[in-house]
Amino acid sequence: MEAAHINMVRIGEFAWSRMEPSEGHYDLDWIERAVRNAERHHIAVVLGTPTAAPPAWLTTKYPETLRTKEDGRRDEHGNRAQFNWADPKYRELARAIAEKMAERFGRDPNVIGWQIDNEYGNESYDSATRAQFQDFVRRKYETLENLNTRWTTAYWSETYQDWRQIPIEERDGNPGLLLNWKLFVSDTWRSYQQNQLEAIRAHAEPRQMITTNMMGWFDAYDHYTVAQDLDFASWDDYVGTGHLDPVRNGATHDLTRGFLRRNFWVMETQPGFVNWSPDNNALNKGEVRAMAWHAVGHGAEAIEYWQWRSALNGQEQYHGTLVGADGTPVPLYDEVKQLGAEFETAAPVLAGTTVESEVAVLQDYNSRWAINWQRHNRDFDPVASLIGYYGPLRALVRSVDIVADTAPLSGYKLVVAPALNLLTPEAVKNLESYVRGGGHLVFGQRSAMKDQDNTLFAQRQPGPLAELLGARVEQWYALETTVPIEGDWGSGVDKVWAEQLGVKSPDTQVLMRYGKSNGWLDDQPAAVTRKVGKGRITYIGVALDGAVMKGAAKWMVAESGLSAVMPDLPEGIDLSIRSGTGKRVLILTNYAAEPRPITLPSAMQDVLKGGAVSNVTLPQFGVAILR
């Protein structure tokens, strides 16, 4: 590890049966040995609390700590994540092990941080958890009358007469019920995590940072809810089948950076390949290195490979590693070693820098859940819709933030809200004051349709912002055939979803129109915009892609007073910029099959190779770091 310039390891995250072999008997000496061994080789340690894998003695003695699956069966020992995250006994035992670890390592100079649990995700559908959920909605709605009104439960005779009648539904329930279950799940992960955070923080020096490893677009809980108590966010970045998609993966980094609006870690990534995908192909030679630098470009402060060496048995024998089962390097080791050396060289240059953006794309779990429960057209994917905007915008401005609709927005010149279906009162206020304060807000399809209970607004879209827009959605259509579109952004076709807009105010301008299709849409407005004081609000009711989406992105950028950054980069080149503390660092990677020559705007320092350059040529998966 030391030879590969690895300067940090994460350990322990599933090792509960080895740390507490029987109830109340702890053995952390072996962890201590590992920490000291690492220290001798200048490798810092992040400790994982082992609570994603309870020992057999625990779930045998306290069967209530096992989760109940959706089909009503109790999970069993023999895999992982079989615990019930809401169970008080489980929390007591989890807190005890976290506390023991923190007592022992909270002041350890070679322990730099903590990971709580591992990839939160599994819920439990047992009756005690259901009772907690019922209490959650009772606290929130206070009276059944209030709940019944806000969820419109008279519909289908769903009216509740007792809090204990409220069920758990994941898919087919009343929209208010579905949303509240997700909010409960999110809060329960937060308190599950808080339980261990408290135990650790009571003993750990503040320099020890605490995180948990999240999973990109995974939507089992609201990540903004859970991330708010952490010191920094991190995620596990796996390609699975195929190769790195720099746009989608870049968006996922930006999503993670947006959880706390600061730099993040890649807590796990694949050393070549995984074992859990249908086809576990390896990334090509050079791709692992390009992927790591690409992550750094988006604000990653650390890259960790899962895993170093395979366990000889256990469920992940085929997963990629850096050394084989024999403990000696696999071919990829040298590439990671090169990367380690490069990180060492570039670290002083990158220190104190982050991604600074003037464009934000809004992301909202409530909206994604609400649409996914009622897609209306099975091909309408809210994440794809978000990335559809993100990609062309980022290609122009090179830095985009992905943040919640309640995040501070006044620093952005352009805020785009694709499929922001559901708006809480705080979000409405935030968006409205952004526009009134001089910002440019762009809504994408299906936006501003519902309120915080997943209840339809009693106004047409964009609901409380329709007046500001001076226009509204007259009707939406799930498309069966393509619809031609034409206007300021060029001409093309809409494939999945179309919203027929109606203009109500004389100063609201039509930007795009539908062509002849189902009769209803013929010649109708598809995108509109209105200047509001120094600000602007735009609604795009049409699904854009290809050249028209590029046209729209150019318009949005120009209309917001922004300009394209290094617009002449060749196709296949990705550019990220990190800046701060008086520095500006370009991170260039090439995903084209051929070498790409790049002319720089001025002479720059080549951080990895040394010297000044005014142009560079990057082979496939080539990397250049320029200051």
Ligand code: GLA
């Ligand atoms: C997840 C887990 C790891 C490991 C990897 C394999 O991200 O956190 O423990 O199973 O997947 O890719």
